[in-house]
Amino acid sequence: MRGLQFELESGQQRRVSKAQERLKDAAGSVHAAAFVNVGDTIQVDHEAGFLRGHGTQVVNGELLATVCGIVERVNKLVSVRPLRAKYNPETGDVVVGRITEVAPKRWKVDVNCRQDAQLMLSAVNLPGGIQRRRTAVDELNMRSLYEENDIISAEVQSLYQDGSLHLHTRSLKYGKLENGQLVTVAPYLIKRLKQHFHHLKQYGVDLILGCNGYVWIAAPSESGKSSVSDTPMDLSNDHGSEMSSKRSTTLIPSAQEDGKRDLSDDDKVRDSITRELRERICRLANAVRVLAALGLLIFVESIIDTYEVSLSWDTAVKDMLAAEFCIKIVEREAEHRDKKELAI
Amino acid sequence: MSRAASTYAVPSYNATPDLSVKGVPPSLLSPEGSRLDGRLPHECRPAYMKTGAVNAAAGSAYAEFGQTKVIVSVYGPRESKKAQAFSDIGRLNCDVKFASFSTSVRGKASQGMEEKEYTGMLHKALECAVALHTFPKTTVDVFALILQSGGGDLAVVISCASMALADAGIVMYDLVPAVSLSCTGSEVLLDASMEEERWGDGGMIVAAMTSRNEITQLTMTGEWPSTKVSEALQLCLDACLKLAELMRSCLKEQVVAGGQ
Numbered sequence: 001m002r003g004l005q006f007e008l009e010s011g012q013q014r015r016v017s018k019a020q021e022r023l024k025d026a027a028g029s030v031h032a033a034a035f036v037n038v039g040d041t042i043q044v045d046h047e048a049g050f051l052r053g054h055g056t057q058v059v060n061g062e063l064l065a066t067v068c069g070i071v072e073r074v075n076k077l078v079s080v081r082p083l084r085a086k087y088n089p090e091t092g093d094v095v096v097g098r099i100t101e102v103a104p105k106r107w108k109v110d111v112n113c114r115q116d117a118q119l120m121l122s123a124v125n126l127p128g129g130i131q132r133r134r135t136a137v138d139e140l141n142m143r144s145l146y147e148e149n150d151i152i153s154a155e156v157q158s159l160y161q162d163g164s165l166h167l168h169t170r171s172l173k174y175g176k177l178e179n180g181q182l183v184t185v186a187p188y189l190i191k192r193l194k195q196h197f198h199h200l201k202q203y204g205v206d207l208i209l210g211c212n213g214y215v216w217i218a219a220p221s222e223s224g225k226s227s228v229s230d231t232p233m234d235l236s237n238d239h240g241s242e243m244s245s246k247r248s249t250t251l252i253p254s255a256q257e258d259g260k261r262d263l264s265d266d267d268k269v270r271d272s273i274t275r276e277l278r279e280r281i282c283r284l285a286n287a288v289r290v291l292a293a294l295g296l297l298i299f300v301e302s303i304i305d306t307y308e309v310s311l312s313w314d315t316a317v318k319d320m321l322a323a324e325f326c327i328k329i330v331e332r333e334a335e336h337r338d339k340k341e342l343a344i
Numbered sequence: 345m346s347r348a349a350s351t352y353a354v355p356s357y358n359a360t361p362d363l364s365v366k367g368v369p370p371s372l373l374s375p376e377g378s379r380l381d382g383r384l385p386h387e388c389r390p391a392y393m394k395t396g397a398v399n400a401a402a403g404s405a406y407a408e409f410g411q412t413k414v415i416v417s418v419y420g421p422r423e424s425k426k427a428q429a430f431s432d433i434g435r436l437n438c439d440v441k442f443a444s445f446s447t448s449v450r451g452k453a454s455q456g457m458e459e460k461e462y463t464g465m466l467h468k469a470l471e472c473a474v475a476l477h478t479f480p481k482t483t484v485d486v487f488a489l490i491l492q493s494g495g496g497d498l499a500v501v502i503s504c505a506s507m508a509l510a511d512a513g514i515v516m517y518d519l520v521p522a523v524s525l526s527c528t529g530s531e532v533l534l535d536a537s538m539e540e541e542r543w544g545d546g547g548m549i550v551a552a553m554t555s556r557n558e559i560t561q562l563t564m565t566g567e568w569p570s571t572k573v574s575e576a577l578q579l580c581l582d583a584c585l586k587l588a589e590l591m592r593s594c595l596k597e598q599v600v601a602g603g604q
Binding site: 037055067084 | 421479511517518555556595
């Protein structure tokens, strides 16, 4: 139960260890056997030969692990997958990140990776699909698109040898995120799936499961899409005056536009989130937190399941992070796996 | 008696605040051959280690060797600071601090020098064990806090730091168990406590990567009879082997108990 801190009473402690026992029985002791520490020898078939994968080294003909984790074998390739490591990006991953810096022609984005990711100015979609003209002015107006500490969703475009990665937001679904809550979990808990953007109709909430372990839970944006698609960016002064009148529906007006309307627009959006919606967002966020603390995989079904269970048990939102709820979830999970075991 | 060469020039290893107290050294060994705390000369202190002590950190470990208590947290790999020069391999940034209540004399005045010295030595002991080329252009921060100074602090810090690095999932060639030893007259006392170190003539710290048979750091201080050196080194290496086993079982235990 990493991440949550509470004192367990002796009765609760007993229940936890009992549930853990059952989970272990269900999962088998496979995992414990496949676990290696740094410097441990990995058993390989020397006769048939082996290929050295990530997380391993060869010392005197023996294959040793260089990270703590689970041994994975694919044919002859032997690698070790670390248990708790930073996010390991792959091209095409959907990520949620936070802008840390506006640099020349690029934004630096924290995506829970070893290095900050780079989002080039040439890799973003301009509002309304206007062709970007490489002028000095649009570089100066980068802050009108994304500012420091803004949260954005993006896709990994390419990885480089030196460990850096480039992002792009060249689609309507990517862009700035607003009116929501960011929950950070261990990246290994989120599996790569076909769909990472979800609109939970029954709750009226948008959910983005970033592959990097950042989960975004928010009120749906007005158009049902990310707001970036209609974010203006001042391309040049001569166009600006004509077009600004058409951009009255924008969330982030350009620097030249009236500051007052900016405020009132913002207020309107915040006010439109009702108390019930906020509670639903918080309940979903806490469901994610509980799953993360218990080391259970996070995907839409498991989040909804935890949400519904918390409702049926009449648990208040704030009590979801307390010991009792976590233990009940563990026991429930153990029961489920037992049943699965029986079914097989 | 000859003065042994030291790999690292250190004025005095483990200068306890009241080192200036002169007096007749007490007998560190009883007539039966046991030490002040009842151990045999070649016996280590009871050790307790645990990973995951700090929630916010990428990896962390807590270690308790007799009276010495240490907590180490590891952050990163993360973006290097702007001010630092470009480097195409990773950077290891170490920092050792004494808690102000860790020594018998309260306060920072006596600890500042040691903090700097330990910081440098911790960095030297770890840098060749961490695969720095796997995280180019980034920094791994290792912060060690000595909660209670009870002798052999640096050795405990090194062992604990390598556990924390392993817990953070950072690529390393091997764990780095470290053991200290004190030489008093004709006796070598393994894993010396503070009282024993105070009266010791010489000290030795060995940090080793046991599964590769490599020493990452060997530090000798003080006065050493030449005949004792190889015996002491052998003792330390044996102790490192045993400590490595303890560290491995501890890391494994955490996984089996914590991750479902």
